[in-house]
Amino acid sequence: MSSDIRIAIIVGSTRPNRRGGLVGEWVRQGAEELGHTVEVVDLAAWDLPLLDEPNPAIHGDYANPHTRDWAATVAGFDAFVFVVPEYNHSFPAALKNAIDFLFAEWNDKAAGLVGYGVQAGVRGIEALRPVLSEVKVAHVRTQVCLNLMTDFVLTGPTDVGRIEPAPYQREALAQLLDEVVAWAGALKGLRVPA
């Protein structure tokens, strides 16, 4: 049974050879098996330029077609799962840029965070949380932290490898999604219909 909460799985890394695609696909498969309504939104495919809007997003008067397209896509979801690698103690610039483009489209929605990295992406997640607060996204407590050393099978540091998360990671994902759906449902009532 599908939920009526539409969840975007936002893949937050864009580099060639990234592992973000593997993580996004693992989240998608797991979420669909659990009956959630999800869609992968890949920032690499969006290829947004660096923020080029003349006015801050809070004013909502988007000048560029790519911004209006991005806004329409994000507006179509009730909730998000951010797939976020750790880059230099934080999260990727491409993800910050994609968030900065918009404001109202993020507001009063829920999100869960799935991090990954050499040290399981915890600091990337922690850096993202205050950014989400600023755009009024309610980020749930449960998070998934995938360790490159134990939740992936790699033959070397530059090998994209395979994703093979420990069984408890799947349980964490299920809990995260339950929390996201609960909060997104509660927040729906706050949102003005488009």
Ligand SMILES: Cc1cc2nc3c(=O)[nH]c(=O)nc-3n(C[C@H](O)[C@H](O)[C@H](O)COP(=O)(O)O)c2cc1C
């Ligand atoms: C620019 C860059 C900085 C990184 N910094 C960190 C870091 O601070 N901590 C960490 O645990 N891993 C770090 N890593 C390792 C990444 O978390 C790991 O390579 C991960 O696969 C990156 O996600 P991606 O493959 O989707 O780009 C870094 C990787 C890159 C490319």
